[in-house]
Amino acid sequence: MEFSCTETGDLLFVKVLAERIDAAAALKFKDSLREITGEARSSHVVLDLSAVNFIDSSGLGAVVAVMKLMGTTKRLDLAELTPTVDKVFRLTRMDSIFTIHERVEDVSRLYKVG
Secondary structure, three states, rough: OEEEEEOOOOOEEEEOOOOOOOOOHHHHHHHHHHHHHHHOOOOOEEEHHHHHHEOOHHHHHHHHHHHOOOOOOOHHHHHHHHHHHHHHHHOOOOOHHOOOOOOOHHHHHHHHOO
C-alpha cells in the first residue's frame, strides 16, 4: 500500500493511494501508518481518504488500531471521505470517534497552515 505524506508545521497529511482498505490490505495499512506516524515530528495526523472507494470492517479496525497506536500524544483526523466510505463510517458510528473534515484544505485553514 502506498501513501503520500506532507508535513507542515505540526500537521502531517497522509494520503492513502489505494482504492480499497479491506482484509487483504488492513495489516499492511496499519503497519505502514505505524511507521509513518512514529517517524513524524507532527502531533496531529490527517488521513486523506479521497482515493479510497471501499473500506470493510477490517479496514475500519485498522484505522482504529492506528489511532490507538498513536496514543494520547498524537491526534488522528480523517478527511475527504468518498461517499461510500463516509457511509460506512456513519453506519458504524465511527464518525462519533473521529473528527472528519470534508476537505484537506479545511484542516489547513482551521489550523492556519500554509
